[in-house]
Amino acid sequence: MPVEPDTIQLAHGSGGRWMNQLLDRIILPALHPHGADLSLRHDGAVLPATSSPLAITTDSYVIRPLFFPGGDIGRLAVYGSVNDLAMCGARASWLSVGLILEEGLPLETLRRILASMAAAAEETGIAIITGDTKVVERGKGDGVYVNTTAVGPVLSPTLIAPSAVRSGDAVVINGDLGRHGIAVLSVREGLEFDGDISSDLAPLWRPVERLLQAGIDVHCLRDLTRGGLSSALNEIAQSAHLGIEVREIAIPIHEAVRGACELLGLDPFYVANEGRFAAFVPAWQATETAAQIGGVIIGKVVDTHVGTVVLETTLGTHRPLDLLSGEQLPRIC
Amino acid sequence: MPVEPDTIQLAHGSGGRWMNQLLDRIILPALHPHGADLSLRHDGAVLPATSSPLAITTDSYVIRPLFFPGGDIGRLAVYGSVNDLAMCGARASWLSVGLILEEGLPLETLRRILASMAAAAEETGIAIITGDTKVVERGKGDGVYVNTTAVGPVLSPTLIAPSAVRSGDAVVINGDLGRHGIAVLSVREGLEFDGDISSDLAPLWRPVERLLQAGIDVHCLRDLTRGGLSSALNEIAQSAHLGIEVREIAIPIHEAVRGACELLGLDPFYVANEGRFAAFVPAWQATETAAQIGGVIIGKVVDTHVGTVVLETTLGTHRPLDLLSGEQLPRIC
Numbered sequence: 067m068p069v070e071p072d073t074i075q076l077a078h079g080s081g082g083r084w085m086n087q088l089l090d091r092i093i094l095p096a097l098h099p100h101g102a103d104l105s106l107r108h109d110g111a112v113l114p115a116t117s118s119p120l121a122i123t124t125d126s127y128v129i130r131p132l133f134f135p136g137g138d139i140g141r142l143a144v145y146g147s148v149n150d151l152a153m154c155g156a157r158a159s160w161l162s163v164g165l166i167l168e169e170g171l172p173l174e175t176l177r178r179i180l181a182s183m184a185a186a187a188e189e190t191g192i193a194i195i196t197g198d199t200k201v202v203e204r205g206k207g208d209g210v211y212v213n214t215t216a217v218g219p220v221l222s223p224t225l226i227a228p229s230a231v232r233s234g235d236a237v238v239i240n241g242d243l244g245r246h247g248i249a250v251l252s253v254r255e256g257l258e259f260d261g262d263i264s265s266d267l268a269p270l271w272r273p274v275e276r277l278l279q280a281g282i283d284v285h286c287l288r289d290l291t292r293g294g295l296s297s298a299l300n301e302i303a304q305s306a307h308l309g310i311e312v313r314e315i316a317i318p319i320h321e322a323v324r325g326a327c328e329l330l331g332l333d334p335f336y337v338a339n340e341g342r343f344a345a346f347v348p349a350w351q352a353t354e355t356a357a358q359i360g361g362v363i364i365g366k367v368v369d370t371h372v373g374t375v376v377l378e379t380t381l382g383t384h385r386p387l388d389l390l391s392g393e394q395l396p397r398i399c
Numbered sequence: 400m401p402v403e404p405d406t407i408q409l410a411h412g413s414g415g416r417w418m419n420q421l422l423d424r425i426i427l428p429a430l431h432p433h434g435a436d437l438s439l440r441h442d443g444a445v446l447p448a449t450s451s452p453l454a455i456t457t458d459s460y461v462i463r464p465l466f467f468p469g470g471d472i473g474r475l476a477v478y479g480s481v482n483d484l485a486m487c488g489a490r491a492s493w494l495s496v497g498l499i500l501e502e503g504l505p506l507e508t509l510r511r512i513l514a515s516m517a518a519a520a521e522e523t524g525i526a527i528i529t530g531d532t533k534v535v536e537r538g539k540g541d542g543v544y545v546n547t548t549a550v551g552p553v554l555s556p557t558l559i560a561p562s563a564v565r566s567g568d569a570v571v572i573n574g575d576l577g578r579h580g581i582a583v584l585s586v587r588e589g590l591e592f593d594g595d596i597s598s599d600l601a602p603l604w605r606p607v608e609r610l611l612q613a614g615i616d617v618h619c620l621r622d623l624t625r626g627g628l629s630s631a632l633n634e635i636a637q638s639a640h641l642g643i644e645v646r647e648i649a650i651p652i653h654e655a656v657r658g659a660c661e662l663l664g665l666d667p668f669y670v671a672n673e674g675r676f677a678a679f680v681p682a683w684q685a686t687e688t689a690a691q692i693g694g695v696i697i698g699k700v701v702d703t704h705v706g707t708v709v710l711e712t713t714l715g716t717h718r719p720l721d722l723l724s725g726e727q728l729p730r731i732c
Contacts, residue, residue, distance in 0.1 A: 075726070076729045077724075077725045077726035079726070080626060080723055080726045081625025081626025081630045081723065082722045082724060082725070082726075083723060083724050084725065085625070085626070086634075096668075104435070108487065108561070109456055109483040109484075110454045110455055110486070110549075111454065111456070112452050112453070112455075112487065112553055113453045113455060119445050120445070122443055122444055122446060122448045122493065122495060123442055123443030123529055124496070124529055125531045126497040126499050126531055127495065127533075128535050140625055146485065150443050153441075154442060154445065155574060158638065162457035162548050163454070163498075164542055164548075165459070166459050166461060170421040193639055196455060198457050199630025200460075200461045200730075201729070202544075202730060206461075208535065208539040211499055211535075213497045213548075215495050215546075216443075228441070291414065292412075292413065292418070293415045293418070294414075297414045300417075388416075390414060390416060392410045393409045393410035393413045393415075396412060396413070396536065397412075397535060
């Protein structure tokens with residue numbers, strides 16, 4: 067074993083000297099560019115007291131490749147957990163980071179990912195307070211897998227959940243669909259599409275906060291990640307025991323994304339996004355909701371065809387927008 | 400793709416119909432044998448209010464093989480996070496579970512692991528409140544990797560941390576060393592040792608609670624996991640800016656573990672444990688501490704040889720007990 071390897075070695079997961087060096091020289095300085103608290107070396111962290119109830123969310127990130135147009139696995143892992151909490155009406159305040167590193171990973175790659183996580187954490191005002199690092203043998207991982215768990219105060223005055231959705235609610239989304247999935251696919255498969263398609267990856271707490279501050283009576287929020295718009299709406303329809311109707315013509319899709327989807331035989335309503343969400347709000351607040359999040363009203367909640375989503379196509383016909391069957395784009399997040 | 404596969408398929412990670420079936424038919428029923436709360440399908444969970452400060456810890460588990468004498472990756476993932484919180488003087492109350500599944504994993508294996516997690520959670524009084532499941536291609540994982548993050552109230556009246564360790568403190572451990580590492584190695588390498596060596600895997604909150612209830616002024620706690628006793632003591636010595644002296648003759652090691660270590664050229668002080676910890680307490684409370692946790696006093700904290708651990712051997716000589724260099728037993732947790 068070289069004295070100063072430039073790749074991850076099994077010994078970096080040993081709990082011994084190599085692991086300490088990895089933590090002290092690379093992981094902690096990268097995650098805490100302004101100086102690391104020594105308590106980070108303890109088994110856990112104590113959260114500051116809060117007066118609000120706390121929400122918690124966890125996600126593992128296995129996206130391939132690690133870097134893609136508009137982001138990387140590190141930024142995705144921070145924003146992803148920020149966004150899951152935002153969908154509960156909660157502001158992410160603290161984050162744990164679990165890394166599963168594959169033997170042979172260049173340390174430079176790890177540094178870039180960690181720096182990206184640190185920048186994303188600083189940008190979103192989240193503190194990385196505890197973590198864990200494991201190393202697996204070559205061929206038992208894929209560079210880096212990241213788990214993040216976010217905790218933060220619930221700032222919504224009312225329950226944001228599928229059970230709060232009501233018939234007549236409007237469905238509003240905050241932008242065009244499908245860019246994350248197509249951006250990842252383009253670099254993964256070495257495809258080039260007309261126009262540069264960059265991921266929509268973005269933190270979603272600010273738009274949610276704007277809705278709450280504007281006094282919108284937010285009933286439910288759901289990010290349009292794995293399985294895209296279709297999965298999100300179907301899950302809400304099933305959980306809420308209501309139906310959902312959406313109009314294809316109202317759903318914005320970038321021309322380059324539409325072209326790529328046609329070329330690849332993908333349906334943009336099933337393609338993953340990482341900066342898009344659907345808000346379920348009272349109909350009379352739909353226009354204000356769209357204005358606050360820079361989005362559009364795409365449909366409404368009905369008390370018919372319970373548990374299913376119906377799409378009014380651009381031709382004026384209606385068809386069910388089913389849950390995805392099978393796999394469209396593996397390892398998109 | 401078969402209609403009812405008996406192994407994990409990439410489609411199980413899609414966010415679509417297959418993923419919903421995996422969650423509804425296997426993961427949620429297994430993790431919640433007494434009935435699953437529907438809110439588990441939301442992006443996050445809200446924690447009940449508590450009056451105590453909350454501690455948080457995260458760990459990923461990549462142990463190989465998934466099942467070993469005395470435990471499995473599921474039980475390990477629950478106890479491991481329970482134990483990390485216990486080392487902060489906190490009782491684990493809520494747990495998130497992140498799964499990274501490899502394509503081709505038998506569903507029966509997944510069921511067994513999840514059932515083991517559910518049993519361990521029930522036994523330790525911890526509620527599994529949120530989770531996430533990802534699927535990676537064959538050859539990009541190793542069956543199952545698990546991440547758990549535990550949150551729970553800090554119940555120690557004083558700070559339990561390396562900074563609270565004082566010169567003169569006694570070092571007490573709660574049992575014999577090395578059984579986890581040797582048990583895992585025996586099944587991994589197909590070795591047979593004299594006597595059945597079973598992992599010491601166990602939840603550690605109860606012994607910690609007994610110390611607190613007995614009025615022991617606990618200064619620091621550390622579980623003796625990766626890197627074993629040596630790593631734990633060295634990290635405390637370095638963080639506390641003090642020295643530690645331990646007596647070899649006082650440290651219990653099962654005869655079968657000692658034999659296996661000799662055969663394999665391993666040092667039992669570096670072998671991982673999953674149910675053993677060191678408590679740093681005032682000298683006058685050392686005997687009571689040992690009695691409460693069924694353990695032994697193995698040494699003391701000194702204000703010389705700062706940052707290092709010195710072992711008094713059975714021959715009466717002294718040698719440094721250094722941090723592990725290199726890797727002894729990869730993927731032991």
